[in-house]
């Protein structure tokens with residue numbers, strides 16, 4: 001590739017991903033062109049600033065993540081704190097989120113102090129050759145740098161350093177971290193680039209970051225290294241320890257892999273990075289491979305919440321249709337990685353259906369990972385909590401009934417910080433013909449002279465009002481996404497139904513807009529019942545309830561009868577009633593659903609003998625109701641039973 005083929009824009013742009021070049025079908029809008037003003041997502045960003053950031057900074061200080069860097073920076077000999085060689089990344093991910101927060105008028109002094117202190121420690125801790133990892137640099141650690149690529153996470157560390165650095169450079173114009181990241185990246189290029197050691201990182205992540213560094217610096221060597229890491233993997237390249245090759249996606253080359261496999265977070269980070277490489281290198285074969293993997297994942301391996309990962313063992317994705325509710329792993333980081341992948345596939349293709357999945361993940365598997373007060377986290381996100389469930393995860397030293405304040409492996413909390421800080425980056429995109437509204441929320445969007453004020457309480461409500469606040473006057477297309485879950489979407493412009501074409505999930509309005517024009521998009525949101533594919537044994541014979549993109553769950557505290565005894569016929573869902581409620585003191589007002597239900601208390605036999613001729617039991621009549629709350633708000637009260645999937649007659 002030659003640099004003249006690459007159109008790197010000098011404007012401030014989004015961090016993940018940024019200025020898309022190469023063969024991308026659409027480009028994301030620069031971060032500064034979208035401001036989330038109000039509503040559900042603004043509430044998430046406000047909670048991030050007010051609660052999650054201060055909580056996480058406190059945890060990073062108390063847990064030793066920052067002190068580990070300090071020990072190296074000051075050539076000290078304090079013992080390494082924590083267990084893992086990737087604890088620097090929790091600082092890096094927090095800094096990435098803070099780069100966004102410090103660019104806003106609401107930035108607070110404590111965040112700025114942490115940012116400054118951390119940057120100074122990172123600069124001072126970097127070795128003369130550019131290497132940086134407070135674990136391997138520690139005098140008390142026997143292992144040597146680069147000795148254990150399968151488990152060392154050094155290139156994963158580099159990846160998160162690059163992403164923090166790019167965010168700081170783009171959002172703040174602060175290149176101090178970028179200088180550190182470039183030195184480390186150049187060391188990696190020298191060691192693993194063309195003619196170097198033919199190795200790959202045990203934990204993919206650096207691939208996305210290297211492409212982002214390429215977009216930022218225009219230096220093709222970073223894209224080249226990302227591509228090498230993609231293509232080397234899958235040939236038994238990773239030195240195996242206790243994990244099988246599938247865990248590392250090293251059992252087959254990505255271009256030949258027939259299904260998403262292994263460790264869930266590794267898989268989606270790898271696929272997102274491969275999609276970046278496909279876009280920037282114009283690699284159609286690689287793009288076709290990741291699209292094939294995506295389709296297989298969505299059709300056979302994704303939970304109804306958008307969660308990915310069915311096994312606690314190896315934090316693995318599992319087999320096709322292996323989707324148990326109570327042992328769903330659905331790591332919060334896997335939700336973020338799935339959204340990163342979805343967004344890149346949208347950038348590559350312009351197809352709305354990737355955004356539909358993005359939205360399902362955002363409002364369900366991802367959002368459930370954080371408590372209503374912003375200070376406790378789920379690492380794994382089950383779809384059912386049994387009343388006698390004692391310990392959530394085997395990865396932590398002691399049990400906790402619901403979300404935890406922190407983890408020994410704290411990858412998820414700072415990942416939430418950066419993602420909530422960056423939500424505006426995933427709102428809109430453009431191409432030569434149109435401005436695409438990819439997600440809905442109360443926000444202002446500016447693009448090429450067109451200024452839109454979007455007012456909505458989405459996803460609590462499906463009405464989206466778009467005020468044209470300024471327009472250059474020439475003909476423009478505004479493309480509105482109509483989610484796959486929505487039937488009967490309609491749109492008016494200044495009160496007149498718009499007859500413009502709707503195709504592939506986009507409703508395109510093409511005209512010369514004027515300031516003062518009013519577009520009203522109505523996405524009907526009746527309560528829906530979903531079943532499962534017949535091969536999905538774990539939830540066959542049950543149904544789940546959704547409204548708009550939000551999946552609902554029943555919690556025992558709202559229901560008189562044992563959740564396991566409640567039976568809902570799909571036909572009864574039409575009689576569902578909505579009401580508004582605040583589930584806990586910290587939670588925002590939300591929409592709760594009441595659905596007619598019957599009560600069926602089974603006998604005690606675990607395996608009752610079936611009669612020779614079994615006819616389907618009659619549903620009978622509903623005798624009670626089941627109350628359902630948004631799944632993402634579950635677990636903010638007393639730890640009782642919860643179910644997403646309810647029995648059918």
Ligand SMILES: [Zn+2]
Nearest residue numbers: 331333411412
């Ligand atoms: Zn995680």
